[in-house]
Amino acid sequence: MKRFSSLLASTLVLLVLVVSAGAAAxxxxxxxxxxxxxxxxxxxxxxxxxxxxxxxxxxxxxxxxxxxxxxxxxxxxxxxxxxxxxxxxxxxxxxxxxxxxxxxxxxxxxxxxxxxxxxxxxxxxxxxxxxxxxxxxxxxxxxxxxxxxxxxxxxxxxxxxxxxxxxxxxxxxxxxxxxxxxLTFRFDRADGYWLQGYAEFLMAQADFWLAHDFKNTFDGSFHMLFPRAKLPLQDTLVPLDGGMGRSIFSSEWRLADFISLVHLINWPVVEPERRQAARRHLLEMIRLSREDWTAIRAETDNDHEWLPGPQQKGANPLTGLDVGEEQVQAWFAALTMAEDLLEGRILLPHFRIADKGINMKRFFDEPKPFDLVLSITGPAIAPYLESGKILTGEEFDQIQRQFGGAGFLTFAVWFN
Structure with a gap:
């Protein structure tokens, strides 16, 4: 009887463990x-x-x-x-x-x-x-x-x-x-790095916006995006019939408001730590992309891949693209280039200035008001100009050529 009680107790413990394991997964x-x-x-x-x-x-x-x-x-x-x-x-x-x-x-x-x-x-x-x-x-x-x-x-x-x-x-x-x-895919450990990298990319965008006070832009142009949300200029500038089409370039009033938006991007910095965080998010995205592609290249299967490596032949059903070793090598080069820019090891060129470039690390870490138009024309980026190694168009073109007819941007959106 005592042995039976011990056996029953052991069985109950085993059942609890089995149920617990099932609940944990x-x-x-x-x-x-x-x-x-x-x-x-x-x-x-x-x-x-x-x-x-x-x-x-x-x-x-x-x-x-x-x-x-x-x-x-x-x-x-x-x-x-x-x-x-x-x-x-x-x-x-x-x-x-x-x-x-x-x-x-x-x-x-x-x-x-x-x-x-x-x-x-x-x-x-x-x-x-x-x-x-x-x-x-x-x-x-x-x-x-x-x-x-x-x-x-x-x-x-x-x-x-x-x-x-x-x-x-x-x-x-x-x-x-x-x-x-x-559109069925088998998502593996490598794809987790990919998704985490996209989270970092989107956080960088959100933090850049939130680093600044863009209320003037909102008040002066966001009725283009929210035409019936009672924004300050809705009654004055939004057509009663809603205008023609959602696309900026198929609607005269939205095109006009887009020009206003660009003109009004002169944003004071209100949370400088967020602009600094934006750079860190982008660097983390680059790190995760390297982890992603290291893991992809180590895979030996070829089972409904979201991001196939060169060893996993066949066109992706979503993009219709096949990935070769030349694209992967070019992507690693693009990651290195982006990292060097964000770390200030190389400088971003400006079309008006031949002997100096923009230090993007300082652009994020030493934030000043962000004026889009004056950044394009030159005055707003003057504080970040330095002498040093400047990225050349030929270096970027060399990377782009490796991506063939689909183009660098198509692969970049997919590769992250």
Whole structure:
């Protein structure tokens, strides 16, 4: 009887351990295929709870936090009737946010708060992804037509809000209707570095904006982006019929407001530490890209790769591009060039000045008011001019040539 009791106790302990192990390793599919924000948030909370002891959960949670950061930005913009200008010149403002027929009024302070929340959630994502050990064995199969975010704040994650649909809308001439029936990828440890790097890139953009007081720009031109949010000049400058098209270049009044926006980018520095942080985020992005490509080149499989290495032959189903060794080598050279610029080891040329260049490290670390027009024409960058090694056009052209017909920018957006 005593032996039976001991055996029963051991069995119960074993069952507890088995149940505990199962609870510590939740499946990420509930997160990546959720049809509602409630279900998605519940799955994310479960993964976040398991993350400290389970690398796969941390990986999935970090990815989920990244996408909820984008959702926070999109829903904040949608709430105030944002209309995307569809311009590469305003990268943070390109999300394909649906139309809102009843937008809420927007103030400058509320817009800054949207950016702060977006930036802080990205930081959480980067920290979670950074907690995943380098040697972790990760392999998550995700269909981008099933993974989505709530763009319009209605609590549902619809097919036209999927990652695939968003990428199609962002691409040149793309639309949700052009999404492939399935875009399935197996995301591995290398892809975690990639996503973490993008979080750092977006944080750099948000911090640069937040480092400055851009209220004059907001008051004088942001009705171009929020035409019905009761901005100061809405009644004076926004056509009653909304004008023609969202694109800057297909609408006379939006083009005029874009010119106003450029003219009004003369931003005093109000949080200098954020401009300094922007440079650190960009340097961290470069470091993560190197980690990413080191991990990619060490892979021996070829299983639905998001970013294939030269040894993983075949065109990527999303980009249609094949990656060769020459592109990888050129990318490493581009990373070194960018790092040298950000560290002030080489100087950025200015078309008006032959014997000096711009020290970009000092541009970020010793912030002065940012005037876009005067930076282009010269006066605003004068304090950052130095003698030294200046980047030449030939050096950059040599890197660009390695990327062939698709072009450097196409690969850069994909490679990060």
């Amino acid at each position: 939740p499946q990420p599919s509930a997160l990546f295929e959720a049809k509602s924000v409630t279900d998605r948030d519940s799955a994310l909370a479960t993964l976040e709870a398991a993350a400290p002891s389970d690398p796969a959960s941390a990986y999935a949670a970090g990815a989920g936090e990244f996408f909820t950061a984008l959702e926070t930005l999109a829903s904040g913009l949608h709430r105030h009737g944002f209309e995307s200008p569809q311009s590469f010149m305003l990268p943070l403002m390109r999300l394909p946010v649906p139309e809102n027929p009843n937008p809420a009024p927007l103030t400058y302070e509320e817009f800054r708060a949207i950016l702060v929340t977006f930036r802080d959630r990205l930081q959480k994502s980067a920290a979670t992804l950074g907690s995943v050990p380098a040697e972790a064995d990760i392999g998550m199969v995700i269909d981008l037509t099933r993974l989505g975010i709530d763009l319009n704040g209605d609590g549902a994650i619809a097919p036209d809000e999927s990652a695939a649909a968003i990428m199609a809308a962002l691409s040149r001439g793309g639309s949700p209707d052009s999404v492939a029936s399935s």
